[in-house]
Amino acid sequence: MSADIAFTELMEFQRQTEALAQVAGRLGWDQETMMPRGAAEQRSEEMAALEGVLHERRTDPRIADWLMAAAAEDDEDAAQLRLIRRSHTRATKVPSRLAQEIARVTSTAQGIWAEARAADDVALFLPTLTEVVRLKREEAAALADGRDRYDALIDDYEPGATAATLGAMFDRMRPRLVALREAVLGASYQPAPLQGHFGLEAQVRMARDLAATFGYDWTRGRMDMAVHPFSSGSGSDVRITTRVVETDPFNCFYSTVHEVGHACYELGIDPDYALTPIGSGASMGVHESQSRIYENQLGRSRAFTGWLFQRMSERFGDLGLPDAEAFYGTVNRVQSGFIRTEADEVHYNLHIMMRFDLERGLIRGTLEVADLEEAWNARFLQDFGVAVDRPSHGVLQDVHWSVGLFGYFPTYTLGNLYAGCLMQALREAVPDLDEALARGETRGATGWLRENLQRHGGLYTPHELVTRACGFEPSEGPLLDYLETKFRDIYRL
Template sequence: MQAYNALERRFARLAALGHALSILSWDRSVMMPHASNAGRSDTLAELEVMAHELLVDPVVAGDLAQAEAAPPSDPWQAANLAEMRRAHRRATAVPAALVAALSHATARCEMTWRAARPQGDFALIEAELTEVVARTREAAIAKGEALGLAPYDALLDDFQPGLQRAHIEPIFATLSEALRPRLERILERQDVPLRPAGPFPAERQREIAINLMGRLGFDFNHGRLDESAHPFCGGNPDDIRMTTRWDEADVVTGLMAVLHETGHALYETGLPFDWRQQPVGRSGGMALHESQSLLIEMQACRSPAFVAFLGPQLRAAFGDDPALTDANLERVYHHVHPGLIRVDADEVTYPLHIILRYRLEQALIDGTLRVADLPEAWNAQMSELLGVTPPNDGVGCLQDIHWPAGAFGYFPSYSLGALLAAQFYEAAHVALPELDADLMEGNVEKLVDWLRANIHSRARSVPFDQLVTEATGAPLGIDAFVRHVNRRYPTS
């Protein structure tokens, strides 16, 4: 066990660097004065290099081989050792020069993107994005070779271990087939909601949010809620840093972002405390993470049962506006609108935004789509999948930071998370027949307990497929999500 113990010690040090990086990143988004960004970026980069050096240190290969020769009998330790091997394999797969080239390419491209998006000018970013795609492709090939995966699968594996193109392809194909005809009928059938007009004082919205977070089990002795340009859940399991953005003209977005991020937070805080410094103790991947945020926001808190609990609070805080009746709030929370912007999309059209990106990023990485042809391909897909065409690239293929930042293979997690959320929620509903009645009282404790037992507490101790199958009785699929859409969005 000496080699294994040395590895645990090394990964605890990596966890300390991770802790520092997570708080420093939160601080950058929430607290840091803007002009201090250059120095902060240097520091973050230096800590990341230190973490990388800890992983690729030649000592690690020897310790891994020695530990694997007499593997630990404890299943968590064994799973931890496998995660260590995985981390080492990924870190050593890409030559240092390519890591540096990719890092510089994405830093430049991301900076240019910030200027190009508001101008809607793809030409500004084309050369730099071409460079990012080229380097990402090289890295994907190198990682794929190390992991025995195809290049795009190696990228997917970065974000959700255990999910590959072979799983996703049929899922997305049947999902788009299921959604597109339904979408038209939903649009014909749905009632247009009254828009709540406000103003909705930020302080009041915040009070409601804090109260809901508390009900959901967020522990303010181990976390905070602040504001940032884009809501996120950062920090670490012992010290969660959640953010949202308050808009006094909008009572929906800020609060729903809080519920969404609270789902992420609950996952992090539900991870096993004793393993918090080890790779096996981390969350199971981005699709699983997104499943937890969407389960809380979309499945539980936008349900009619929970709206019956939330509606009276909104009316007490903001007055008896006819736009704040339970019935109208449901219409607001369930309004479907095929639009141009992913982050503004409802849960029915959202997967179509993702399928578009999934198709295009594969083509970019495979080399069958040139970056120069991206705007045209994007607009064609938008038209085919959603029936809308961007008037400029700023609201088209420039809308997301992911590709300029080099995050290819990330997008599928969003919609796989939505599918998983529906599947988990259905299973929880079976296990907890009184769930709707509980939600009407704002009581989510049993639901969170179910998530803790079936998902959070397992961390990475079992593979993705096993976790999903043991929790829901079936591997990841689209059926629960389609049933959810049919239930919530009637077409007749």
């Protein structure tokens, strides 16, 4: 078999696999947004069946033959082969039985988690979570080949990252974050909270307008409601979700902007890459860099919140705040809240550090599911100085563990780190950024991100991609500098 024929046959086979994976993703989207509750058991069987088909394709012995015979003619070909080889190597280590069982159990677990969260009943969820953890430990052991099991799971979301490197990064970040938190919480000036009632329909209309403002393509997407906001899909079908709390419109608005960041990454990838391995984001850390920079560095900036203050005042009337500057402080108000997704920028990474330690213990076997709630509550009190008042504010708040996403949480902080670096480069490249954001104009920023990062999809490794976009190697320094400058200014320190 010639190298050209091998590459062509491999890519044709891979295209069908990628299309089937998109179908699986659509089933997951439907389950969280529209599926009737009574369909959960059948859906778990459907997901398991489709995972069986996908696993069979990903482990097809012909892939090894094609990879051995194929040759890359350019960087794109080389990236396709790199990612196919990686996927094939990982898939062949996991038995089909285990892959299908994980798909079946996590599909069911998601619904049980949602019910337990709504009822604030940990006991309802623990047996299912115990089964999920057992399966993920087995998968991790199969992937690790004697290495650290948690590292094997991290690699699924952030290739090349390890618990050791992430732990060292957290150790460097924690002192400056804690010092900033203490200074801010102890400041004499404290921004006022937003008060009032903000109706569901009005919030949803505003959220749709914000999505369009940040460049979301409604011809290739839609927005629905979910317990835990997420985005789903790639290519020409990328959907977002949000949620509404009628006393807290920022929950809806910034969840929406966050998910638009994810969606615009997928929608911004070169269309020639669609339904190929490089047709999706480079990693979850890079993905989070887009959602976090849209939400925080752009969406919570002084310039953009000035524009948002005017729009919200027009839609909702008097907000009880004297001016745009006070509104900017309110949007960025720092407080030791329970919920990660609602956390301010100062506290957010401390939430991630806690989850990183807990899930690492669960996978390594040094922490058991039966002891998880106690461990969570003790760690939260230690880190945030507040006692967890109910499970939905504690161990039941995140969907990730129910669907088996162990190793995913640290990518949120990596995303923040990458976003800090990207924002430094963006400000140098777009000198009139603040003037544009003050007009509600985001195209200069989102266009720069699309050109320098998003369009490349998975063409480069995460580290290569961010380094190329920024012009320097990523580190936590720009993020911490940004946080200290911003919040010392807001809190008049």
